[in-house]
Amino acid sequence: MLKPTFVLLLAALLTSGAHAGDKPDTRAKAQRAAVKRLEIRGGPVFTAKTKEALALLEGSTTFTTVSPYIAVIEESTRSGMVAWTAKPVYQVGSATWNHGAAWYAGTIAHDGCHSLLYHKARAAGNGKVPAEAWTGKTAEQDCLKVQSEVLLEIKADTRLITYVNSLIENPAYQNISYSSRNW
Numbered sequence: 001m002l003k004p005t006f007v008l009l010l011a012a013l014l015t016s017g018a019h020a021g022d023k024p025d026t027r028a029k030a031q032r033a034a035v036k037r038l039e040i041r042g043g044p045v046f047t048a049k050t051k052e053a054l055a056l057l058e059g060s061t062t063f064t065t066v067s068p069y070i071a072v073i074e075e076s077t078r079s080g081m082v083a084w085t086a087k088p089v090y091q092v093g094s095a096t097w098n099h100g101a102a103w104y105a106g107t108i109a110h111d112g113c114h115s116l117l118y119h120k121a122r123a124a125g126n127g128k129v130p131a132e133a134w135t136g137k138t139a140e141q142d143c144l145k146v147q148s149e150v151l152l153e154i155k156a157d158t159r160l161i162t163y164v165n166s167l168i169e170n171p172a173y174q175n176i177s178y179s180s181r182n183w
Contacts, residue, residue: 005124038067039087042075042086049097053104060153066112068118073108081111083118083134090115102156106164109150113143140171 002088040050050073057063069088070081076091090111114134121133132138144167151161 013145038071041072042076042092046075046092046097049104050092051095052101053108054152055099056105057108057150059155060109060150062149062153063109063112066109066116066146069115070108070112077122079107079111081114081118083115084129088115088119102151102154102160105154106147106151106156106160110143110147113146114139117142137171141168144168144171 011122038054042050054073057067069083070090071087072089074089074091074098076093078091078093079096080091082089082091090108092104092107096107117134117139118129121129125133144164148161148164148168151164
């Protein structure tokens with residue numbers, strides 16, 4: 001049985017962005033636009049690797065759904081989503097952006113999912129957002145499903161997809177405090 005949060009997320013995916021019935025050229029334009037509007041903040045190597053990951057995301061319909069909830073991708077000492085600012089920021093640690101373009105692309109979509117969950121909860125709660133609405137086990141499971149879907153769309157290596165899928169049942173890494181993360 002699908003959990004209610006994932007059902008809402010799935011509904012959001014199906015009711016926004018490019019649609020299956022859209023003409024391929026319309027869908028492709030929407031996908032390219034979703035990537036090109038993002039601001040990149042970081043050094044030259046970070047910027048190059050970010051552009052490489054974003055180029056892969058141009059082929060992802062799923063990414064067009066979460067991309068409005070990311071404005072900035074920023075080089076950082078660790079990875080996490082700062083969703084509550086006027087311009088939501090995906091902060092990316094070197095272990096993540098150096099792991100390969102497909103992995104990095106998947107994490108961009110994953111953290112965009114967290115921001116989507118945050119903004120949907122904020123809209124539904126008159127500005128109040130309980131942490132469990134966008135963080136914790138259920139949110140991780142939902143965002144791992146988005147990440148997996150993106151990896152399928154960009155034709156990532158099956159080992160990478162299998163790894164992400166193996167995390168869905170019982171993710172635990174989200175329990176590591178942000179200041180202790182090494183990715």
